Amino acid sequence: MRRGRIERNTAETKILVEVNLDGSGSYDVQTGIGFVDHMVEQFSKHSLIDVTMKVDGDLHVDQHHTTEDSALALGQAISQALGDKGGIARYGSAYSPMDETLSRVALDISGRPYFIWKAGFTQEKLGEWDTELIEHWFHSVGQTCGLTLHMELLYGTNNHHICESLYKGFARAMRAAVEIDPRKGGAIPSTKGQLGG
């Protein structure tokens, strides 16, 4: 089982994240922001990565630190669980429909963070969550996980659907990319012999 565990304590947030890449999509998520919990739960369910996430953040300031730091810790935990990335599929992509919305996510666990975001929201909030933090969540998780991550909303109008389709697409792309390909015999999937940047 490929597992990662990150504890991250600062003056702004106290965070515990545990992941199991070879899980079944079970989760225990408590960030203090209901909509973030809903999205991280979707990520776990559709990536089949088990996720424990406990966050005690400075929500009396705003939601920025809690959103950013929990995403950074999740990316770090997944990176830790991947180890030297031997045998992984490395690439993943998904078209993600949700009613009237369609998103496309393509990613490479390259070790070289790069982020393309072509999506937007017409509401300022989803639940109590500031929608401007959605882009920041994906940027942050990709930074510490070492992802080349391309995310695009192709079309859609309902803000809840747009956000959820992006999370589910990300989940399904990650599910494919972290999968062990038995034909690789544990080899690191790069002609460089390493995936560290």
Ligand SMILES: [Mn+2]
């Ligand atoms: Mn929903």
